[in-house]
Amino acid sequence: MCLLNGDISGTFNAETDLGIEYLVDENKEITERKIPISEIIIEMIRHYAKEPFANIIINDLDSFGL
Helix, strand or coil: CECCCCCECCCCCCCCCCCEEEEECCCCCEEEEECCHHHHHHHHHHHHCCCCHHHCCCCCCCCCCC
């Protein structure tokens, strides 16, 4: 991981999967939600670069990877 200015800011473990979110409902059943690539990128830019949503524009990107 690095900041948008190139500074290194952190690491991810090999088992980290940013494309899946596990949700637990009121019956304690777990469901899996696949997160689109653009949503992952937007959240990372918003969180790490502290950019407002209005400044983040993503075009020409597939919804999901392989």
